[in-house]
Amino acid sequence: MRTLPFAAVLSAVVLIGAAPPVAPPSPGEIVAKAPAAAWRVIPPEDLLILTLANGARVAIELAPDFAPVHVANIRALARAGWFDGANVVRVQDNYVVQWGGADEAKPLPPGIVTHPPAEYERSAKGLAITPLGSPDAYAPQAGFAEGWPVASDGRSAWLAHCYAMVGVGRDMPPDTGSGAELYTVIGQAPRHLDRNIALVGRIVDGIEALSALPRGTGDLGFYEKPAEHVPIRNVRVAADLPAANRPRYEVMRTDGPSFAAYLKARANRRDPFFVRPAGGVALCNVPVPTRRAP
């Protein structure tokens, strides 16, 4: 399968006397034509809207099934207005953008679990994983569950550090990240962080407001001067916004035929530009499709 040439497929079509070959659809065309049933709505309770001081908006889907304590903290922090006036403090090229955190020097609101458990993995039980179908360098199994990129060793399963995933910054002790300091991935998937840090969600819209920020020139990409900080106007749980102002997003279901066709097309590009389909694909090179709800 790996090196099946596109030409061989064309010849087969010609041999059986079919009509002239039509270019197979690209992954984008498959997504565009997916029926309504291929999508699930992100519950407004699981959707955070981060608005920068300049008005740019970033939508984040939370993953309570993978990191429930951290996600509860983040919702509570948003509801207490804790992130309002916080800053993007770190932009490291090909790695992460980070905001909030200890640099804000403001106390956490009451009710926050300051030392949450290390929610780095969960039981694989009850989690139906659509297999990637290609080998993964980091885990015995990789695939998609409930719309998320995951890896598994059969007993446990965990979210994978793909582009746009959101995690919780922490210090050396594994239980030091409350959720007040968050980061998102803006480069090659740093999968070595999997199971070393709590992933809590992903950006589903607007990541370019973060990924195109100037890189920090300090160690690890931290901005060296407060004047470089990028201020956050506020962070809100979508459920708390008036219905008229509440953005709605959908994620493609990863257990249905549309996603199966999309995954296959990502691993075997046969749209016209391609002369050699790869016959395989990396987990983080299959971004799960998301969209504004129609």
Add this chain to the structure above:
Amino acid sequence: MRTLPFAAVLSAVVLIGAAPPVAPPSPGEIVAKAPAAAWRVIPPEDLLILTLANGARVAIELAPDFAPVHVANIRALARAGWFDGANVVRVQDNYVVQWGGADEAKPLPPGIVTHPPAEYERSAKGLAITPLGSPDAYAPQAGFAEGWPVASDGRSAWLAHCYAMVGVGRDMPPDTGSGAELYTVIGQAPRHLDRNIALVGRIVDGIEALSALPRGTGDLGFYEKPAEHVPIRNVRVAADLPAANRPRYEVMRTDGPSFAAYLKARANRRDPFFVRPAGGVALCNVPVPTRRAP
């Protein structure tokens, strides 16, 4: 190996009565301590210096052993001043930044091979590949040769589309890319492009001048208005610069002990932050170290 816990290593040290364990070095520490013999200098003939109109400089190492005709074209284009006043015309988030090309609407200088061969792969003969040591989703073998990330099927070998790699834009027919239109990868490795397009080098310094540019809002991330274009002051072959102004860069040799230690540390992070080394690593999550020559 995959899940060998860090704790087990510590216990072993304690059991044999050694001194208190010292944290193993991080990949960065291994690179910082690598001896001079671990590095090779980039020949000035293989080094392009792209300077944006705003003065920001990007250094690109060319790969003549993999795409000799395209590389000769690019050197000739630079020497003819063809890129001077050209523009960055496309910035697609999590994908590529692209400059030059047909949009410039200026004729190619004489001597350019306008339809170069499809230099997408080369013979694996004579190419010593240091194996990655982890499975690759895209090819039977992956590793490093002459300082480059490569994949191979045993007969052929090809450069891999990792972050910062530079390739030649082309139209549908595979032989349409002269080298006047170039792109670099600024996101998750689009390895599905391997063997579908000619890679000709990589950015070794200054990629943030491109990766942090505003994303284009047109189809495929093209800038919609000429006013959004990011002008290029000039592109020079380093060999043509006066010696005093000639930047010198080095690449870590990928066939020596320093790189072996670095590769092992990238696949098994044991520096203090990490609680669970991965036991594996993806090809493009092992950036080959480069530096300004000391």
